[in-house]
């Protein structure tokens with residue numbers, strides 16, 4: 001008699017940290033034209049499969065940027081975000097919809113962006129002062145106050161307009177990050193259509209959940225904690241890490257426990273800002289004086305996603321203050337950098353005071 005044994009195997013997709021190395025031989029002008037093997041590491045983001053390139057070349061620490069001339073230039077025209085100009089020079093909300101023309105909380109003022117990047121586009125002016133260097137940003141509660149004010153206005157949008165599903169809070173800090181206004185501010189966009197990366201993350205998270213019955217982000221944290229190569233620390237109800245496939249020279253990630261950032265309470269936002277301040281301390285130590293920040297929110301009711309943030313260092317490159325963004329990310333949708341994420345995480349853990357080493 002033939003006995004059939006049925007074994008049920010549930011397919012569980014594990015997170016794959018895929019990378020390959022490509023080499024190129026050249027004669028090195030910095031070492032009497034001796035043969036040198038150049039190397040680039042191509043890494044696949046475990047969720048999106050979007051690749052990043054890490055060039056193996058000794059990175060040099062740049063000089064600290066001197067803001068004197070930039071401050072002078074920014075004040076040669078009237079700054080719309082300086083307190084004496086806000087009333088005349090910044091836009092207002094429709095009071096019938098929002099209940100206010102500008103939302104003010106302490107030193108923060110939230111206004112509509114005059115540039116309509118999305119269905120709703122907000123700017124929070126986070127300081128009365130025209131210029132705050134990174135040290136002031138680390139010492140103060142400017143970003144916390146700005147985030148709380150933006151979340152308040154975004155909640156009104158969420159309640160009033162049920163068509164809007166994609167929310168993010170973003171920051172370009174200083175001109176090297178793409179900010180044309182020096183006066184410190186953070187922004188938010190809310191719309192019916194996601195940006196490319198926001199949409200890809202949400203879509204891939206859903207497919208991962210369908211295939212494995214697990215949440216990618218929770219699995220990623222578990223993997224990173226096990227590996228101890230890029231994990232920084234759990235801080236409050238969020239986990240900080242250095243992403244495997246970086247989006248720039250210094251790319252730090254934070255994954256919240258919640259799917260939507262509307263579920264974050266006051267303490268969660270405070271904890272996030274404390275983590276962000278540690279990242280900025282690391283940037284400051286490396287003479288990085290600009291950054292981009294994005295906090296991506298998931299769609300409420302969908303548990304396959306976790307609200308998460310990315311913070312990428314931005315610098316002018318000497319000797320001509322070149323942009324640190326080029327044809328790779330502009331035209332090839334590819335990030336190229338010189339810093340290994342594992343080295344970044346070693347350095348940031350020291351500044352952070354983390355025990356994951």
Ligand SMILES: [Zn+2]
Pocket residue numbers: 079080081082129130131183
């Ligand atoms: Zn100003």
